[in-house]
Amino acid sequence: MDWMHETIKQLPKGAFLMVKGNPMTIGWAQFGIIWGKKTFTVYVRESRYTHLLLADAGTFTVSVPEYGTMSEALAFCGTRSGRDVDKMRALSAGLFANRFGGQDGFAGCRYHIECRILFRQDLNEDRIEDKTLVDRYYADGDTHTMYVGEILGVTEEPE
Amino acid sequence: MDWMHETIKQLPKGAFLMVKGNPMTIGWAQFGIIWGKKTFTVYVRESRYTHLLLADAGTFTVSVPEYGTMSEALAFCGTRSGRDVDKMRALSAGLFANRFGGQDGFAGCRYHIECRILFRQDLNEDRIEDKTLVDRYYADGDTHTMYVGEILGVTEEPE
Numbered sequence: 062m063d064w065m066h067e068t069i070k071q072l073p074k075g076a077f078l079m080v081k082g083n084p085m086t087i088g089w090a091q092f093g094i095i096w097g098k099k100t101f102t103v104y105v106r107e108s109r110y111t112h113l114l115l116a117d118a119g120t121f122t123v124s125v126p127e128y129g130t131m132s133e134a135l136a137f138c139g140t141r142s143g144r145d146v147d148k149m150r151a152l153s154a155g156l157f158a159n160r161f162g163g164q165d166g167f168a169g170c171r172y173h174i175e176c177r178i179l180f181r182q183d184l185n186e187d188r189i190e191d192k193t194l195v196d197r198y199y200a201d202g203d204t205h206t207m208y209v210g211e212i213l214g215v216t217e218e219p220e
Numbered sequence: 221m222d223w224m225h226e227t228i229k230q231l232p233k234g235a236f237l238m239v240k241g242n243p244m245t246i247g248w249a250q251f252g253i254i255w256g257k258k259t260f261t262v263y264v265r266e267s268r269y270t271h272l273l274l275a276d277a278g279t280f281t282v283s284v285p286e287y288g289t290m291s292e293a294l295a296f297c298g299t300r301s302g303r304d305v306d307k308m309r310a311l312s313a314g315l316f317a318n319r320f321g322g323q324d325g326f327a328g329c330r331y332h333i334e335c336r337i338l339f340r341q342d343l344n345e346d347r348i349e350d351k352t353l354v355d356r357y358y359a360d361g362d363t364h365t366m367y368v369g370e371i372l373g374v375t376e377e378p379e
Contacts, residue, residue: 068252069252069253073253091252094228094231094248096248097247119349179350188340188341197255
């Protein structure tokens with residue numbers, strides 16, 4: 062289960078949330094157990110192209126780079142929208158074929174965490190108790206939707 | 221960060237959610253990073269005494285037993301309500317004094333994860349996409365509230 066430590070360590074530098082071949086850079090996630098299932102949860106703002114892609118997707122995959130690597134691709138995917146550019150093509154990047162029926166991952170990452178969406182709900186920012194977080198993250202009202210995924214499987218990509 | 225592996229391993233057997241000296245047995249949790257903070261999230265049904273205690277609490281602590289131990293105490297705290305009985309007294313159990321301003325833990329556990337509540341929101345069971353989960357967990361309409369805590373600190377109890 063080393064992917065847990067690696068994911069927590071790498072997340073502040075970014076990981077790729079993959080939906081329909083489009084990578085979005087994420088820095089937040091949670092994982093654990095809910096409804097008796099191993100879960101991985103991601104958070105996507107309503108304004109994002111990935112939010113639109115998830116609207117009719119039943120799965121997502123999180124691809125976690127080896128710690129400290131792929132920083133240029135993470136920066137690119139965190140600042141450009143899939144509405145305007147085919148990010149994988151622009152990066153000359155390849156897909157890592159899914160093995161558990163989830164989405165294809167971002168090739169070259171260390172771990173690919175394939176998930177089936179169990180639950181999705183908007184976070185109500187009025188319920189945030191630390192108001193400095195509201196000011197910092199929701200000044201423009203761009204809410205996060207939470208997607209709880211059941212972990213279908215985790216693949217460690219061969220080096 | 222071994223507490224993560226130990227928590228995931230032990231959770232199906234149970235851990236103690238501590239609020240105001242009252243232990244509730246939990247089998248679900250998630251942890252990770254949200255709003256740039258290390259977080260630990262717990263889920264408590266509206267009917268529970270712990271839900272009432274959390275209503276005017278700003279913190280919680282999760283005490284994780286050594287794998288496979290304390291099964292009697294976990295069973296007791298998972299079937300009795302703090303409304304009816306002082307569980308710690310009934311178990312002749314002691315509190316592990318908090319070190320980071322969170323709640324006191326359940327003495328004798330391996331890890332004590334102290335958290336400050338950042339966010340609380342009811343899970344809307346209508347948004348669960350796997351309807352077998354709705355039948356299994358919400359037939360009586362007893363909703364879960366999600367409490368996202370910032371991890372203030374994790375203490376490994378000396379043996």
